[in-house]
Each structure stands twice: as structure tokens, then as C-alpha cells.
Amino acid sequence: SRIFYGRKLFGDYDLKVEQAQFSEINLSTCSSMGTTVEIRKSRPDHHTRSAFQPDFVLIRQHVKNISNDYTNIVLGLRNGGVASVNSLDSIFNFLDKPWVFAHLIRIQRKIGKNKFPLISQSYYPNFKEMLVTPHFPVVVKMGHGHSGLGKVKVDHHYGFQDIASVAAMTNSYSTTELLIDSQCDIFVQKIGTNIRAFKRKCMSGNWKASMGAVILEPMPMNERYKSWVDECSKLFGGLDMMCIQIMQGKDGKEYIVEMNDSTMSILGSSQSEDYKLVVDLVISKMEQSSTFHKFLSFASNF
Ligand SMILES: Nc1ncnc2c1ncn2[C@@H]1O[C@H](COP(=O)(O)OP(=O)(O)OP(=O)(O)O)[C@@H](O)[C@H]1O
Ligand SMILES: [Mg+2]
Incomplete structure (x- = not known):
């Protein structure tokens, strides 16, 4: 939020900026009243809370990653008609x-x-179809991960079978690309x-x-x-x-x-x-x- 310091709308109106991770946000939406957001921050010594109606959001955190899914928060913001970057x-x-x-x-x-x-990519909705892939080595990308998570290089057919067996545990889709x-x-x-x-x-x-x-x-x-x-x-x-x-x-x-x-x-x-x-x-x-x-x-x- 420091990057907004001293900035005003039309050079005249002050901005109040709150910054939070999705995990710290809760909200409620009423179709006639818009969205009320509550931010809870856990600090080592105490909890802080604030509730407000946002006019605008800047989304800089992945909504979904391997262990969390904050689609529920996005749905709430959209229901309340909050403007945002990106939309x-x-x-x-x-x-x-x-x-x-x-x-x-x-x-x-x-x-x-x-x-x-565009790189050539194959898509598998689940592990059951992960039987053969035309080329090796391949890169298997499992589910919706960021920062390199869920990406494996596979050199041969046996390795591909092993990865298919891991995909079976996750219930997620996978894609493959030539390395x-x-x-x-x-x-x-x-x-x-x-x-x-x-x-x-x-x-x-x-x-x-x-x-x-x-x-x-x-x-x-x-x-x-x-x-x-x-x-x-x-x-x-x-x-x-x-x-x-x-x-x-x-x-x-x-x-x-x-x-x-x-x-x-x-x-x-x-x-x-x-x-x-x-x-x-x-x-x-x-x-x-x-x-x-x-x-x-x-x-x-x-
Ligand atoms: N088909 C491929 N062949 C060779 N290297 C690859 C291939 N796909 C991805 N990589 C390498 O692996 C890295 C991570 O891949 P990718 O961007 O798909 O994952 P990501 O989870 O989105 O990671 P990030 O968040 O760092 O972008 C890439 O930066 C690239 O160097
Ligand atoms: Mg990437």
C-alpha cells in the first residue's frame, strides 16, 4: 500500500488503501448495498480488524494455488459490483x-x-487418460500450480506411468508439453x-x-x-x-x-x-x- 502514498483522485481526493492477503479477508454482499469486506490481521501481539466497503480492488495474489482456493472471495466482490484491476x-x-x-x-x-x-500441449482431464504420450522427454504440469509447483520432467514411459499414478491421488487435470x-x-x-x-x-x-x-x-x-x-x-x-x-x-x-x-x-x-x-x-x-x-x-x- 506504500506505493499509493501521497496519490489523489483528480489530484484532489485522498485514497484510503488497505492491503491484505486473501486468507485475511472475509466479506458479505447484499445485492442492494454492495460488498462489506472485513480484514483480520494476526500480528504476534494482537489481532487487528477493519470493516469497510471497497470502491476498487487491485488483485495481485493468485486466486487459486495448490492448497487454497479463494474463488469464494472473488464471487463476493463481483456480486457487490466492486470495480477492479484486472476486471x-x-x-x-x-x-x-x-x-x-x-x-x-x-x-x-x-x-x-x-x-x-504457441508450445504444443496435451490436456488430460484426469489420470485415466494418461496412458501414452507421443514424445519424451516431456514436462507434466499437474493442476493449477504457480512458482513451478506441480511440474515434473519425465524422461521415459515408466516415469510417465509413475506420474499418472500420482495424478490419480490428486483428482486434478494435467497437461504435458515437449521438454x-x-x-x-x-x-x-x-x-x-x-x-x-x-x-x-x-x-x-x-x-x-x-x-x-x-x-x-x-x-x-x-x-x-x-x-x-x-x-x-x-x-x-x-x-x-x-x-x-x-x-x-x-x-x-x-x-x-x-x-x-x-x-x-x-x-x-x-x-x-x-x-x-x-x-x-x-x-x-x-x-x-x-x-x-x-x-x-x-x-x-x-
Ligand atoms: N515445456 C517446457 N520445457 C522446458 N522447460 C519448461 C517447460 N515448461 C516450463 N519450463 C520451465 O519451467 C519453469 C516453470 O514453468 P511454468 O511457468 O509453466 O510454471 P509456473 O508454475 O507458472 O511457474 P512460474 O510461476 O515461475 O511462471 C519455466 O520458467 C521454464 O523455465
Ligand atoms: Mg509460469
């Missing part, structure tokens, strides 16, 4: 990675394989109207370039990346913040792997500039939002 409708569409990937496949069908080099012999990950991120790209190189030798020490380097923007951002940010009614994750093979070939929303990691040396862009975006969205205009006309009657 709550789009946040809802990011609850399952294969759903987002399905929309990336649609973009590829529309603009062509050469112009949109790319990659030199680095590339991220192309959009915050508001600003687009930038950077490379992530892994120093630990792990096939997941996110593990251990990493080097982040800014990259020049090009027309290809811009066209990918243009297409992807149109999805789900428009994405104010998004990041396309690309892998670059040792042969230089690029593979689009996935896309993240406003919950994306903000990394690298441009971090503080990026946070400023996030604040600018939130303020401009709040200034456009109908709640605020209602408030202004109410205030001007006094």
Missing part, C-alpha cells in the same frame, strides 16, 4: 491454466502458427499501456529457469512481441495487466508457454517504475469508474 470477469477466467491456454490456441488458429508460436532445451525464459509484460520485455536466465542448472539464482536482463521490444500483447490483452473483455511467458530454445526458436494476469510477478530492475505504472493504472481506472462519478455527483449536492 473480476477476467480474473475468473484465469482460475484454470488450461482454460487460458485454450484461448491462446484460439489466437494461434486465428493468426497462424508462424505468427503466434524444450531452453536457454532462457522471456517475459513480455503489459501494465496499462506500457509494454516491456525481459529475459530470465537460470544459474542453478535446473530445467525450471525459475529455480535458484536467476539473472534478469531487460530486452528490446519488437513488433512480434507487441502483436502478441495486442492479441492476448483483448481476451476476457480486456486485460489491463498481463504477462506472456515465452521460452527460447538453444536454437533460438521461441515458444509461447503461458499468460498470467494482474497477479503476475513484477521483477527486475524496473520494478519500482512498474509499481508506479500500476498505481497510475489503478487511479485512471478509479477516475473512470461509475462508483466514483456517483460519489462526485452526491458530494456536489452538498
Whole structure:
């Protein structure tokens, strides 16, 4: 919340910012009154509580991860008509990675394989269909995990059978992709109207370039990346913040792997500039939002 310090709406109205994790939030919604949020924070010495009606939310935490699912909170905010970045409708569409990937496949069908080099992926709704996969080594991605969780490299058929048996324990879907012999990950991120790209190189030798020490380097923007951002940010009614994750093979070939929303990691040396862009975006969205205009006309009657 510090990043909002000193910022005002229309240069005049103070903002009150509350920051919390989903686990600290509870809420109730009444269709005529909107959403009342309660934040409970456990500190070592005491509990703090606050209740209020939010005008706007900025969502920066994954709604779903391997052990928690906060869809119930998103439903409550949406029921109360709370405006947000990204839009709550789009946040809802990011609850399952294969759903987002399905929309990336649609973009590829529309603009062509050469112009949109999406990695080839297989989808298994449950372990029962995980019998054969055409190539090895493969990467198996189980369920909806972030930060590399639930991702396993499998070198041969027996390993694949083992992973299928683990998938049987979880009751979750899985996807597989060919293992790319990659030199680095590339991220192309959009915050508001600003687009930038950077490379992530892994120093630990792990096939997941996110593990251990990493080097982040800014990259020049090009027309290809811009066209990918243009297409992807149109999805789900428009994405104010998004990041396309690309892998670059040792042969230089690029593979689009996935896309993240406003919950994306903000990394690298441009971090503080990026946070400023996030604040600018939130303020401009709040200034456009109908709640605020209602408030202004109410205030001007006094
Ligand atoms: N098909 C693949 N071939 C080779 N490496 C891969 C493949 N898919 C993913 N990786 C590597 O594993 C890392 C994690 O994969 P992925 O991004 O799919 O998982 P994630 O849970 O979203 O992780 P993060 O939150 O760090 O993005 C990637 O950064 C990439 O380096
Ligand atoms: Mg990722």
C-alpha cells in the first residue's frame, strides 16, 4: 500500500488503501448495498480488524494455488459490483491454466502458427487418460500450480506411468508439453499501456529457469512481441495487466508457454517504475469508474 502514498483522485481526493492477503479477508454482499469486506490481521501481539466497503480492488495474489482456493472471495466482490484491476470477469477466467491456454490456441488458429508460436500441449482431464504420450522427454504440469509447483520432467514411459499414478491421488487435470532445451525464459509484460520485455536466465542448472539464482536482463521490444500483447490483452473483455511467458530454445526458436494476469510477478530492475505504472493504472481506472462519478455527483449536492 506504500506505493499509493501521497496519490489523489483528480489530484484532489485522498485514497484510503488497505492491503491484505486473501486468507485475511472475509466479506458479505447484499445485492442492494454492495460488498462489506472485513480484514483480520494476526500480528504476534494482537489481532487487528477493519470493516469497510471497497470502491476498487487491485488483485495481485493468485486466486487459486495448490492448497487454497479463494474463488469464494472473488464471487463476493463481483456480486457487490466492486470495480477492479484486472476486471473480476477476467480474473475468473484465469482460475484454470488450461482454460487460458485454450484461448491462446484460439489466437494461434486465428493468426497462424508462424505468427503466434504457441508450445504444443496435451490436456488430460484426469489420470485415466494418461496412458501414452507421443514424445519424451516431456514436462507434466499437474493442476493449477504457480512458482513451478506441480511440474515434473519425465524422461521415459515408466516415469510417465509413475506420474499418472500420482495424478490419480490428486483428482486434478494435467497437461504435458515437449521438454524444450531452453536457454532462457522471456517475459513480455503489459501494465496499462506500457509494454516491456525481459529475459530470465537460470544459474542453478535446473530445467525450471525459475529455480535458484536467476539473472534478469531487460530486452528490446519488437513488433512480434507487441502483436502478441495486442492479441492476448483483448481476451476476457480486456486485460489491463498481463504477462506472456515465452521460452527460447538453444536454437533460438521461441515458444509461447503461458499468460498470467494482474497477479503476475513484477521483477527486475524496473520494478519500482512498474509499481508506479500500476498505481497510475489503478487511479485512471478509479477516475473512470461509475462508483466514483456517483460519489462526485452526491458530494456536489452538498
Ligand atoms: N515445456 C517446457 N520445457 C522446458 N522447460 C519448461 C517447460 N515448461 C516450463 N519450463 C520451465 O519451467 C519453469 C516453470 O514453468 P511454468 O511457468 O509453466 O510454471 P509456473 O508454475 O507458472 O511457474 P512460474 O510461476 O515461475 O511462471 C519455466 O520458467 C521454464 O523455465
Ligand atoms: Mg509460469
